[in-house]
Amino acid sequence: MKEPEEFSLSCPFPISDYPNILLAHGGGGTLMSQLIERMFISTFKNQHLDERHDGAVILPGTHCIAFTTDSYVVHPLFFPGGDIGSLAVHGTVNDLAMCGARAKFLSAGFILEEGLPMETLWRVVRSMDAAAREAGVELVTGDTKVVDRGKGDAIFINTAGIGVVPHDLVLTPSSVRPGDVLLLNGDVGRHGIAIMAVRENLSFESTIESDSAPLVDIVMNLIEAGIDIHCMRDLTRGGLVSALVEIAEVGGIGITLEERAIPVREDVQGACEILGFDPLYVANEGRFVAFVPPNEAERTLERMRSHPLGESASIIGKVTEDTPGALRLKSRIGTHRILDRLSGEQLPRIC
Amino acid sequence: MKYVDEYRDEAAARKFAHAIALITTKPWTIMEICGGQTHTIVKFGIDELLPPSITLVHGPGCPVCVTPLELIEKAIEIASIPEVIFCSFGDMLRVPGADTDLLGIKSKGGDVRIVYSPLDAVRLAEENPDRKVVFFAVGFETTAPANAMAVYIAHQKGIDNFSLLVSHVLVPPAIEAILASPKNRVQAFLAAGHVCTVMGYTEYEPIALRYNVPIVVTAFEPLDILQGLYMAVKQLEEGRAEVENQYTRSVRREGNREAQRIIQEIFEVRPRKWRGVGEIPRSGFGLKRRYAKYDAELQFDLTRRDIEEPQECHSGLVLQGVLKPNQCPAFGNRCTPEHPLGATMVSSEGACAAYYRYRSRQSERKSTTGGSSDFNSNPDEKSNSGGDVA
DSSP, X not given: OOOOOOHHHHOSSOTTTOSBOOGGGGTTSHHHHHIIIIIIIHHSOOHHHHTTOSSOOOOOOSSEEEEEXXXXXXXXXXXXXXXXXXXXXXXXXXXXXXXXXXEEEEEEEEXXXXXXBHHHHHHHHHHHHHHHHHHTOEEEEEEEEEEOTTSSOSEEEEXXXXXXXXXXXXXXXXXXXXXXXXXXXXXXXXXXXXXXXXXXXXXXXXXXXXXXXXXXXXXXXXXXXXXXXXXXXXXXXXXXXXXXXXHHHHHTOEEEEEGGGSOOOHHHHHXXXXXXXXXXXXXXXXXXXXXXXXXXXXXXXXXXXTSGGGTTOEEEXXXXXXSTTOEEEEOTTSOEEEEOOOSSOOOOOOO | OTTTGGGGOHHHHHHHHHHHHHHOOSOEEEEEEEHHHHHHHHHHTHHHHSOTTEEEXXXXXXXXXXXXXXXXXHHHHHHTSTTEEEXXXXXXXXXXXXXXXXXXXHHTTOEEEEOSSHHHHHHHHHHOTTSEEEEEEEESTTTHHHHHHHHHHHHHHTOOSEEEEEEEEOHHHHHHHHHHSTTOXXXXXXXEHHHHHHHOSTTHHHHHHHHTOOEEEEOSSHHHHHHHHHHHHHHHHHTOOOEEESOTXXXXXXXXXXXXXXXXXXXXXXXXXXXXXXXXXXXXXXXXXXXXXXXXXXXSOOOOOOOOOOTTOOHHXXXXXXXXXGGSTTBTTTBOSSSOSSGGGTSTTOHHHHHHHHSOSSOOSSOSSGGGTTOOOOHHHHHHGGGGTO
């Protein structure tokens, strides 16, 4: 996690006047205007925000655009490897990347709880700004609401994003064909375990950091190389399995995974063994799968591995003609089993 | 990962499976006691590796599954009291009571928390002196030492706002009940490795002798289970009936004396009702009179309710190894993890949940294996047979 700069040195909003968020910061008056001007607009500075308009008027160019939205309610707000601000950028940028789109513009809606320390908001805003710069996306419009103390959980953020699609690939489950090869860009399960460890105060030998990261570059690398990608999906809540079950069902295809090919870091595996979790169902925020034709597999793997977010990329499975709609796993001992969604969250077991 | 990956090695697994096939000359039915073992068997498809003449049946060793409905109802009632912080292991929260589950109580404002150790609940009690903290003490002998330690520490520190809702059950009486049933078809047992880590295995020696049944103390990884099965089949083929220890890296014959001492200090042996099975004498723990003030059932004025198990749920027969989960007519249609009829469909160690998650979703009206041919498939008779084991 990047340390925020010293608050008193860089916060454009005088903490001495308002160390905490008041209901009036969402009331539409001077305080709200000051918060927006000094905290948000001065941080996310760009020509669209400079217009001070109700919305941003943008020119997407001649390409198709992709459009998505997501809300972020993570608790705790700060965790090893990220925070709610960076997550709110990465999550939406990554959803666009899975459509094969490079994110250009984001909106941000903040729901703040009365009493929130101004310093906390400042750290989150700075983190969003850093994440947006890294992902090459501009935050061009936004909204702020303040709710009574007890009616929220410090900060909720909604971001919507628009991206441009500079190619003609049709990246959907129905594009996936029998014989396609399935690649994953790195180890799974880190984000979920990192959050769990902080939330439940579990300490392991080493700190497990979230994998939260913007996937736009690594994805655009593949697209620009002309790889004939059939489908991509980022692995967030529900993990690898939930994403693949959906693709198998929607595409009417069979997918077989090779358990031993799926990278899981040893500390994450250890935490999962203790808690009774299956890492294949644990959340990620910087991982995606790509379906490519078999003759593209090696080139895709090389391309992925040449990017910092794909160093431990691997081929984890293939698409089959049999068992349409089902996801199967070849286990470490060579047997097969069906993988399906969980009915809810994974709960720690008794013994 | 060290100490895990070596026990999930494909070549070694195939070698063991081959060795089992080589020594098997007759059909044998073997029960693994522990839900953790059931989970490994179904998850890794261990039964696929075995010769078809060996039938594995799944035992009653899932603490969540055997906790009686009345106790779930008591938990729900206590958790609904505003001053209570109700602490439980995660598994228990989704187990259905008559109308709701503990997660339902949480969503209505009940303070229900998942903890990872009963000692966390003691700490909560210390930090919240104006609240009553109740820990749902569920489990076999494995979790008993930690739960006993929680009471012991609360007592030492004079923490009076802490109590246990006790639902502790014991393995050896359950094995005896299964063996004594006229419907029994189990010829050998894999005993639960972690239970024996605590208790040792001297209690099993008279059972092996009396019922002429091999019992192999077995751990939980795929290779452990294959080795345990090999040892059990070898005994069966050689006509021996002994207690053997596969889990030598953890289990000693006498068990963990320190753990046993703390159990004996706090708990005494009592009759216990097992969900779907009925009451088994001397089959559980309750708090000793000296520690009665830590007994949540005495602390709170609870409604006495007799609750009927859903008629459609045959988890009692599943827990006794008479029925495989997918042989239940409700399996996969009227009973799913989203709408469970019984606890075996809820817990990660429950046989029905394991089958649902890793196997075909359809119920199989006909038996899949030769070993269950003595099962009478008339549902009316099945629903009455739960008492046989007791």
